[in-house]
Amino acid sequence: MKIAELFYSIQGEGALVGVPTVFVRTSGCNLRCTWCDTPYTSWQPEGTEWTLEQILDEVAAHPTRYVVVTGGEPMIAPEIVALTGRLREMDRHITIETAGTVFQPVACDLMSISPKLANSTPDDPRFSRQHERLRIQPEALAELMSRYPYQLKFVIAEPGDLDEVRALVDNCAPTGSGSF
Numbered sequence: 001m002k003i004a005e006l007f008y009s010i011q012g013e014g015a016l017v018g019v020p021t022v023f024v025r026t027s028g029c030n031l032r033c034t035w036c037d038t039p040y041t042s043w044q045p046e047g048t049e050w051t052l053e054q055i056l057d058e059v060a061a062h063p064t065r066y067v068v069v070t071g072g073e074p075m076i077a078p079e080i081v082a083l084t085g086r087l088r089e090m091d092r093h094i095t096i097e098t099a100g101t102v103f104q105p106v107a108c109d110l111m112s113i114s115p116k117l118a119n120s121t122p123d124d125p126r127f128s129r130q131h132e133r134l135r136i137q138p139e140a141l142a143e144l145m146s147r148y149p150y151q152l153k154f155v156i157a158e159p160g161d162l163d164e165v166r167a168l169v170d171n172c173a174p175t176g177s178g179s180f
C-alpha cells in the first residue's frame, strides 16, 4: 500500500494525548479540504509502495504498542482491513484517524473521526461539487460510531459552525455511546 510516511512521535491530540505512538500515514484521499495541511497525502499523493510485512516490521521496531493509522484517508487504502488485522495480531492499540466518509470492517480500538464541515469546501468549482457530495456520509458515520469507541474532532472557523456540529451529532451519534 502507498505510505506517505511512517514515524515515531508523541500523540498530540485527543484521548491519547502524550502517548508515544507510531504513525502510519497512508497516501490518498477522497476529499479536497480547502485548508488541508497534508496535500502530499490527498490531492498530490506522494509516497512509496510498502508491503504489509515492511510496514509491520517498521512498526515493531519502535518501543510502543500504540499505533495511529492516518492519512490522507486511511479507510480508502486498499489493504486497510488486512493491515489493522495484522496489527491486532501483534497486540497493538490501533487508532484510525478518518474523515468518516467510508466504512470498512477494520480492527480498531479508537476511531478518531473528523467529519468535514462546510468550511472545508474549496472555492474551485472543479473540486467543490465532489467534495460537497462526499464530505458527510451519515450511514458511514453512524456505522463507525456504533461499532467502535470513538472521538470526534472538528475544524471550527466561526461560531455558526457549531450548529452544523450539533445537527451532525444529533443525526449520526448512537445514543449513549462514544465514550473512550
Ligand code: SF4
Residues within 6 Å of the ligand: 029, 030, 031, 032, 033, 035, 036, 037, 038, 039, 041, 042, 043, 071, 072, 073, 099, 116
Ligand atoms: S480529509 Fe484530511 S487529508 Fe483529506 S483533504 Fe481533508 S484534511 Fe486533507
